[in-house]
Amino acid sequence: MKATNKKLSTESYKGVRDFYPEDQFIQKYIFEHMARICELFGYEEYNASVLEPAELFRGKTSEEIVNEQTYTFTDRGEREVTLRPEMTPTLARMVAARAREIPLPARWYTIANVFRYERPQRGRLREHWQLNADIVGVEGTEADAEVIAVAHGVMRSLGADERNFEIRVSDRRILDSVYAELDMEPEKHAEVTRLLDRRAKHEDFEGTLTKLVGEKKARELMDRIDRTTSTAYLEELRVALEHLGVRNMIVDTKITRGFDYYTGMVFEVFDTDTANRRSLFGGGRYDNLLSLFGTAKIPAVGFAMGDVTARDFLETHNLMPSYAPATELMIAIIEEDAKGHAMKLAQDLRREDVTVSVNFSGKRVGDQIRYADKMKIPFVIAVGAKERESGRYTVKNLSSGAEISLPADRIAEHLFSSLG
RNA sequence: GUGGCCGUAGCUCAACAGUAGAGUUCCUGGUUGUGGUCCAGGCGGUUGCGGGUGCAAGUCCCGCCGGUCACCCCA
Numbered sequence: 051m052k053a054t055n056k057k058l059s060t061e062s063y064k065g066v067r068d069f070y071p072e073d074q075f076i077q078k079y080i081f082e083h084m085a086r087i088c089e090l091f092g093y094e095e096y097n098a099s100v101l102e103p104a105e106l107f108r109g110k111t112s113e114e115i116v117n118e119q120t121y122t123f124t125d126r127g128e129r130e131v132t133l134r135p136e137m138t139p140t141l142a143r144m145v146a147a148r149a150r151e152i153p154l155p156a157r158w159y160t161i162a163n164v165f166r167y168e169r170p171q172r173g174r175l176r177e178h179w180q181l182n183a184d185i186v187g188v189e190g191t192e193a194d195a196e197v198i199a200v201a202h203g204v205m206r207s208l209g210a211d212e213r214n215f216e217i218r219v220s221d222r223r224i225l226d227s228v229y230a231e232l233d234m235e236p237e238k239h240a241e242v243t244r245l246l247d248r249r250a251k252h253e254d255f256e257g258t259l260t261k262l263v264g265e266k267k268a269r270e271l272m273d274r275i276d277r278t279t280s281t282a283y284l285e286e287l288r289v290a291l292e293h294l295g296v297r298n299m300i301v302d303t304k305i306t307r308g309f310d311y312y313t314g315m316v317f318e319v320f321d322t323d324t325a326n327r328r329s330l331f332g333g334g335r336y337d338n339l340l341s342l343f344g345t346a347k348i349p350a351v352g353f354a355m356g357d358v359t360a361r362d363f364l365e366t367h368n369l370m371p372s373y374a375p376a377t378e379l380m381i382a383i384i385e386e387d388a389k390g391h392a393m394k395l396a397q398d399l400r401r402e403d404v405t406v407s408v409n410f411s412g413k414r415v416g417d418q419i420r421y422a423d424k425m426k427i428p429f430v431i432a433v434g435a436k437e438r439e440s441g442r443y444t445v446k447n448l449s450s451g452a453e454i455s456l457p458a459d460r461i462a463e464h465l466f467s468s469l470g
Numbered sequence: 471g472u473g474g475c476c477g478u479a480g481c482u483c484a485a486c487a488g489u490a491g492a493g494u495u496c497c498u499g500g501u502u503g504u505g506g507u508c509c510a511g512g513c514g515g516u517u518g519c520g521g522g523u524g525c526a527a528g529u530c531c532c533g534c535c536g537g538u539c540a541c542c543c544c545a
Contacts, residue, residue, distance in 0.1 A: 061518095061535090061536070064535090064536070064537095118471075118543090119543075119544090136545085164545085166543090166544085166545085168471085168542090168543070168544085169471075169472095169542090170536095170537080170538090171537085171538060171539070171540090172537095172538070172539080173545080174543090174544075174545070175545095178545065180545065244543090247544090248542095248543085248544095307544095308543075308544055308545095309544095329544085329545085330545085331545060332545085354545070355545080356545040357545095358545070359545060382503090382504080384503055384504095385503090414501085414502065414503085414504090415502095415503050415504050415505090416501075416503090416504055416505065417505090418504085418505090419504050419505040419506095420504095420505050420506080421505090422505075423505045423506065424505090430504080430505085432503065432504065434503060435503095436503080444504090446504070446505090448505070448506090451505090451506090453504090
């Protein structure tokens with residue numbers, strides 16, 4: 051590397067985050083709950099590279115995302131490469147590649163980082179991590195309900211009460227049948243759908259719709275959508291969800307979701323807190339995506355939940371876990387002669403599954419304990435001549451100040467019972 | 471990508487266009503086998519970067535970078 055006089059900036063790249071230990075702790079907490087709930091529902095973990103051939107996303111995700119909001123570059127072999135902006139096309143590709151050997155239905159989940167090149171703001175960054183849980187190979191309300199129940203389960207597992215969020219559900223087929231009745235040109239479907247998706251926020255929703263499909267059709271379209279308050283299918287789904295203990299589902303035909311590939315049930319989870327009343331995440335059914343890879347039709351349904359909005363949700367509702375380091379015990383060394391003894395004690399305890407760091411700073415015991423306290427390490431043992439000769443150690447609990455004298459082979463047991 | 475607001479010590483923030491400060495953190499000592507409290511002292515800044523106007527710029531103007539809010543889009 052060439053030496054320069056200019057100091058390197060410590061700033062991270064625009065729109066991405068550094069995860070310091072306290073941040074990573076939160077991240078891990080969220081991921082562990084996501085993974086645990088998926089596994090409780092029988093989902094298996096998968097993963098893939100962040101790099102994908104650019105064509106995987108063309109014409110599937112949504113035009114604007116692919117054209118203007120992806121990290122796409124040409125590699126040294128003239129291949130167009132994209133950093134995945136979402137996970138569903140990758141999942142579809144993987145299942146389609148082995149469609150003949152994968153036992154269906156496949157219940158798969160992953161917690162993966164995805165990238166979008168756009169202007170960052172709160173709750174929307176250039177890189178975020180999301181849980182993707184999908185069930186591939188079955189149609190029907192049971193699978194739709196199961197996926198929603200997984201999303202619901204993750205929220206509950208993170209400490210949310212059913213009053214803290216609501217699950218708004220609709221069905222793309224409502225729009226499809228309205229489009230068919232009105233004899234609308236197929237190429238306008240996606241555009242109208244996306245317009246409907248932002249109906250509440252759009253400043254000139256009706257004007258734009260009229261420009262798009264004409265005044266008569268715009269009026270009829272809105273009339274029919276507003277009259278549709280639910281469908282037989284959605285009511286069936288509601289019953290299935292009640293069997294799964296999900297009681298905060300509401301039918302909201304204004305939910306459409308932005309992706310083009312949805313074909314049936316779509317849902318979106320909303321924060322009900324007035325300070326944060328917004329969409330947290332969602333998902334839906336995509337029965338035609340897999341056939342793009344030349345397989346027979348394989349139906350699928352899933353959802354994706356991002357870590358940024360999950361974290362904001364936890365903050366809003368005071369559900370953040372308090373930080374605890376991985377290290378359970380620090381061994382302080384009092385005098386040079388005790389160093390070897392301390393190292394050996396540490397290794398013995400590690401063999402018993404205690405996470406232990408040895409402080410070989412040579413500083414005074416008081417400073418060593420101050421260090422442990424700042425690190426939030428819960429226990430300290432100081433090793434000096436006394437311990438070396440007697441084989442008994444004083445285990446100090448830093449939060450209570452309590453001390454207990456124990457032989458080496460009783461230490462691990464004591465720590466585990468104290469830590470719960 | 472468009473528009474608004476913001477950027478001063480590691481962090482939270484002061485400073486009328488006129489000597490860059492406080493609290494906290496950090497380091498040292500009071501205290502050579504036990505932390506949190508207290509006391510004393512110390513380190514810490516080209517005021518995000520670059521240009522302009524002024525006798526004089528943290529302060530006013532322009533550009534860039536970053537953050538944030540609203541659009542766009544969506545997680």
